[in-house]
Amino acid sequence: MRGADYVVKRSIFALVTVWVAVTLNFILFRLLPGSSVxxxxxxxxTPQFKEALIKEYGLDKSKWQQYVTYLGNLLHGDLGYxxxxxxxxxxxxxxPILNTLPMxxxxxxxxxxxxxxxxxxxxxxxxxxxADKLNTWTALAFYAAPTxxxxxxxxxxxxxxxxxxxxxxxxxxxxxxxTPSTWEVVSDRARHLILPALTLGIGLYGEYAIVxxxxxxxxxxxxxxxxxxxxxxxxxxxIWKHGLRNAMLPLVTLLALSVGYIVxxxxxxxxxxxxxxxGLATIDAIDHRDYAVLQGIFLVLTIAVIFSNFxxxxxxxxxxxxxxx
Amino acid sequence: xxxxxxxxxLVAAALVVMTAAGCGTGASNSTSGSAGTVKKGGILNIGxxxxxxxxxxxxxxxxxxxxxFVMEYxxxxxxxxxxxxxxxxxxxxxxxxxxxxxxxxxxPGGKWSDGVPLTAEDAAWTGNTIIKYKDGASAVLAAAxxxxxxxxxxxxxxxxxxxxxxxxxxxxxxxxxxxxxxxVWDKQVGNNGKDLKTYRPEQHLxxxxxxxxxxxxxxxxxxxxxxxxxxxxxxxxNAAAVALTYYTNSTSMIADLQAGxxxxxxxxxxxxxxSVKNSxxxxxxxxxxxxxTNITFNSNPAKxxxxxxxxxxxxxxxxYATNRQQIAKTxxxxxxxxxxxxxxxxSQGAGWVNPAVKPLPYDIAKANQILDGLGYMRxxxxxxxxxxxxxxxxxxxxxxxxxxxxxxxLDFSGQREFDIIAxxxxxxxxxxxFQNGGDSQQAYAIxxxxxxxKFDMALWDWVGYIDPDFMLxxxxxxxxxxxxxxxxxxxxxxxxxxxxxxxxxxxxxxALVWKMEQQAYDQRQYIQLVNEELVTANxxxxxxxxxxxxxxxxxxxxxxxxx
Numbered sequence: 001m002r003g004a005d006y007v008v009k010r011s012i013f014a015l016v017t018v019w020v021a022v023t024l025n026f027i028l029f030r031l032l033p034g035s036s037v038x039x040x041x042x043x044x045x046t047p048q049f050k051e052a053l054i055k056e057y058g059l060d061k062s063k064w065q066q067y068v069t070y071l072g073n074l075l076h077g078d079l080g081y082x083x084x085x086x087x088x089x090x091x092x093x094x095x096p097i098l099n100t101l102p103m104x105x106x107x108x109x110x111x112x113x114x115x116x117x118x119x120x121x122x123x124x125x126x127x128x129x130x131a132d133k134l135n136t137w138t139a140l141a142f143y144a145a146p147t148x149x150x151x152x153x154x155x156x157x158x159x160x161x162x163x164x165x166x167x168x169x170x171x172x173x174x175x176x177x178x179t180p181s182t183w184e185v186v187s188d189r190a191r192h193l194i195l196p197a198l199t200l201g202i203g204l205y206g207e208y209a210i211v212x213x214x215x216x217x218x219x220x221x222x223x224x225x226x227x228x229x230x231x232x233x234x235x236x237x238x239i240w241k242h243g244l245r246n247a248m249l250p251l252v253t254l255l256a257l258s259v260g261y262i263v264x265x266x267x268x269x270x271x272x273x274x275x276x277x278x279g280l281a282t283i284d285a286i287d288h289r290d291y292a293v294l295q296g297i298f299l300v301l302t303i304a305v306i307f308s309n310f311x312x313x314x315x316x317x318x319x320x321x322x323x324x325x
Numbered sequence: 326x327x328x329x330x331x332x333x334x335l336v337a338a339a340l341v342v343m344t345a346a347g348c349g350t351g352a353s354n355s356t357s358g359s360a361g362t363v364k365k366g367g368i369l370n371i372g373x374x375x376x377x378x379x380x381x382x383x384x385x386x387x388x389x390x391x392x393x394f395v396m397e398y399x400x401x402x403x404x405x406x407x408x409x410x411x412x413x414x415x416x417x418x419x420x421x422x423x424x425x426x427x428x429x430x431x432x433p434g435g436k437w438s439d440g441v442p443l444t445a446e447d448a449a450w451t452g453n454t455i456i457k458y459k460d461g462a463s464a465v466l467a468a469a470x471x472x473x474x475x476x477x478x479x480x481x482x483x484x485x486x487x488x489x490x491x492x493x494x495x496x497x498x499x500x501x502x503x504x505x506x507x508x509v510w511d512k513q514v515g516n517n518g519k520d521l522k523t524y525r526p527e528q529h530l531x532x533x534x535x536x537x538x539x540x541x542x543x544x545x546x547x548x549x550x551x552x553x554x555x556x557x558x559x560x561x562x563n564a565a566a567v568a569l570t571y572y573t574n575s576t577s578m579i580a581d582l583q584a585g586x587x588x589x590x591x592x593x594x595x596x597x598x599x600s601v602k603n604s605x606x607x608x609x610x611x612x613x614x615x616x617x618t619n620i621t622f623n624s625n626p627a628k629x630x631x632x633x634x635x636x637x638x639x640x641x642x643x644x645y646a647t648n649r650q651q652i653a654k655t656x657x658x659x660x661x662x663x664x665x666x667x668x669x670x671x672s673q674g675a676g677w678v679n680p681a682v683k684p685l686p687y688d689i690a691k692a693n694q695i696l697d698g699l700g701y702m703r704x705x706x707x708x709x710x711x712x713x714x715x716x717x718x719x720x721x722x723x724x725x726x727x728x729x730x731x732x733x734x735l736d737f738s739g740q741r742e743f744d745i746i747a748x749x750x751x752x753x754x755x756x757x758x759f760q761n762g763g764d765s766q767q768a769y770a771i772x773x774x775x776x777x778x779k780f781d782m783a784l785w786d787w788v789g790y791i792d793p794d795f796m797l798x799x800x801x802x803x804x805x806x807x808x809x810x811x812x813x814x815x816x817x818x819x820x821x822x823x824x825x826x827x828x829x830x831x832x833x834x835x836a837l838v839w840k841m842e843q844q845a846y847d848q849r850q851y852i853q854l855v856n857e858e859l860v861t862a863n864x865x866x867x868x869x870x871x872x873x874x875x876x877x878x879x880x881x882x883x884x885x886x887x888x
Binding site: 085086152155156159160163165166167168169170171172173176177270271272273274276280284287289 | 368370523525541542544545546547548550552565566568570571572573574576577578580581583584586764767
């Protein structure tokens with residue numbers, strides 16, 4: 001298969017996936033009982049008032065008409081209006097996404113670095129009690145543990161000892177009585193990011209550790225590694241140049257696939273640490289039955305997952321020549 | 326179900342002033358009070374698990390929003406120490422015209438935070454606007470102005486409130502009336518008043534306020550900052566600013582309290598209350614709160630299924646089989662006490678709690694005896710069976726097995742409370758199944774679905790005001806789809822409700838209110854379970870708190886100061 005054909009095929013596949021996801025996104029929310037209007041509770045929320053709102057939001061139209069309108073708006077880049085905050089959906093989710101991104105990136109970095117290190121160590125010292133078994137069991141235990149429980153452990157045992165904040169994204173009193181410097185703002189933001197990212201990192205690193213261990217065991221058993229040993233190369237050269245590089249492919253796949261899981265984990269982590277990211281925004285939208293915002297969030301996340309898989313496909317194309325043969 | 330002001334749970338029936346520092350002491354940098362010198366300055370960090378959902382009074386629901394309005398906007402009167410009504414913006418008032426006219430004399434010299442003078446015209450405009458759109462956009466605020474015909478401002482410091490008939494609770498009702506800046510809000514009355522609901526003060530910070538604070542930074546799920554309004558007509562804030570931070574969970578909040586990041590927690594979670602109380606690290610205050618948990622029964626007379634639950638005798642049996650003591654001990658860790666009245670203990674000091682309304686003792690044998698007497702005998706699986714009935718609401722024979730809806734938005738463990746009740750009711754042959762109700766909005770949608778015909782019972786709570794008017798109103802037909810969570814409909818009760826609001830003689834009104842409380846208890850639209858206690862905690866580096874006065878008194882924020 002030629003390279004261009006491969007890219008076109010993967011692109012079409014990604015676009016179809018997006019359309020299916022968009023459609024499912026629409027259908028799922030309409031299958032739920034009630035609506036953002038029926039759930040309203042206030043002294044002014046008479047049936048007549050709700051009726052008017054239903055018309056205003058177009059919820060009185062047939063599902064098909066709503067679907068066509070939804071698709072049309074999406075094609076124009078219009079994610080709709082938040083029915084709770086009365087602002088464009090993108091405005092409602094932009095800031096939470098920007099808050100979540102650095103936390104998820106740092107968390108992923110922690111998990112990858114820790115996972116790769118532990119995976120390599122376990123593979124290199126295969127069969128030993130501490131470097132392999134204990135190391136792997138620990139990684140698996142963290143991976144199996146509920147993320148919110150890990151978060152609470154971090155709150156109890158790490159936060160106080162390190163003097164790190166356990167809630168929010170900014171110190172409550174920062175900038176109230178004086179204008180903070182850029183450095184103060186950045187360092188304050190970083191301090192608030194550490195514990196959620198750490199929780200995310202230790203909750204996910206086990207996955208990488210297992211995959212890297214398995215993949216490294218495979219490559220370390222190859223003849224070219226034996227040759228490298230025979231040539232007298234240093235251990236780090238064997239691991240880095242001949243072992244890890246050839247064991248990277250599954251890691252790339254895993255990274256792409258885990259984008260969705262990372263976001264799911266972020267929801268729980270953000271709930272524990274009151275971190276105002278996309279996870280809290282999702283919970284908030286669910287609480288308020290703000291369908292438009294929920295659809296917007298799910299759409300953005302879906303596209304992120306599909307896009308990362310698409311990027312992984314392209315990386316495979318570059319990393320593994322067998323893909324196009 | 327909580328009212329919009331769960332913080333009113335902060336109010337104790339017998340107010341114990343935590344510190345001797347006076348509410349709203351002087352404005353100098355160092356003021357001598359009965360407790361000594363008041364140290365000014367510092368940022369008061371408050372932790373909460375309930376955020377401010379909106380800064381627009383026409384749409385806000387959450388308790389913290391109502392507390393924010395108290396801090397931002399002038400009130401004619403407010404509740405002060407001792408749960409006594411006192412003047413806020415008003416210095417004095419007189420009643421004339423046979424109780425139909427209230428004339429308030431207002432403190433002069435106040436200004437809005439943008440420098441515009443605060444005058445009686447602002448109050449008259451706010452009141453008349455609420456009245457004008459009471460059936461639409463302003464309905465949520467209109468309850469405070471029931472029977473108000475209009476408001477007039479003959480001069481900048483005099484406000485005249487005219488009623489269409491004498492009312493017995495004018496001042497308690499007016500305590501819930503916030504004066505808005507006319508020069509800001511009169512541009513928002515377009516679209517037949519609907520624009521009042523779409524205006525977002527949080528998008529125009531700092532807010533224009535004439536209370537002790539203006540809000541300079543707002544985040545529903547983050548930190549909201551209250552900075553002193555230099556033009557406030559009353560006692561100035563002791564703190565240089567107040568930062569209210571929202572926590573998604575109590576664990577993080579208590580951790581921050583221990584770390585010194587938070588200075589005051591307005592409601593310590595029950596599972597942490599003992600450890601916080603015994604730690605000796607904080608000042609802890611506890612007292613009877615305003616929140617009463619209950620089992621809510623669908624009381625719609627047209628309820629099609631499981632109609633035996635409309636029978637007060639059946640619910641009496643269920644009450645006998647409900648162990649309130651265990652609920653108080655297990656679910657609330659002892660920070661609650663058995664309670665049976667629709668009105669919470671907070672109203673006892675004001676004379677609104679009928680002492681004859683008391684919880685039944687826990688008595689399984691008595692409960693079984695009642696159900697046996699009603700002919701609901703146990704089936705082979707131990708669950709009682711209800712014989713088939715005929716007539717307009719005929720129903721087939723069925724077991725006494727019901728869904729109990731439990732919202733997720735409770736401030737206690739609903740699952741644990743459900744388990745205790747389910748276990749006890751199983752002993753009398755009644756089975757209940759846990760139904761997840763979701764958040765309060767979803768839960769309310771479940772209750773009201775099909776015009777109150779789809780649900781049987783729920784595990785929820787109410788948080789009332791000191792005046793009983795609101796809590797009595799939730800059982801009226803006009804409150805369907807607004808505050809009614811039972812679907813109860815009884816024209817005679819509705820008439821009594823209207824009447825109690827117009828009785829100007831305290832004794833007469835008290836007698837009628839007590840009668841209505843007894844009726845509610847006898848009919849058992851609810852089985853009230855326990856009255857929660859309120860536990861607050863503050864760092865020892867701060868003092869001067871009035872934890873019971875949240876959402877009632879401006880001193881809730883202005884009084885605390887550094888030790």
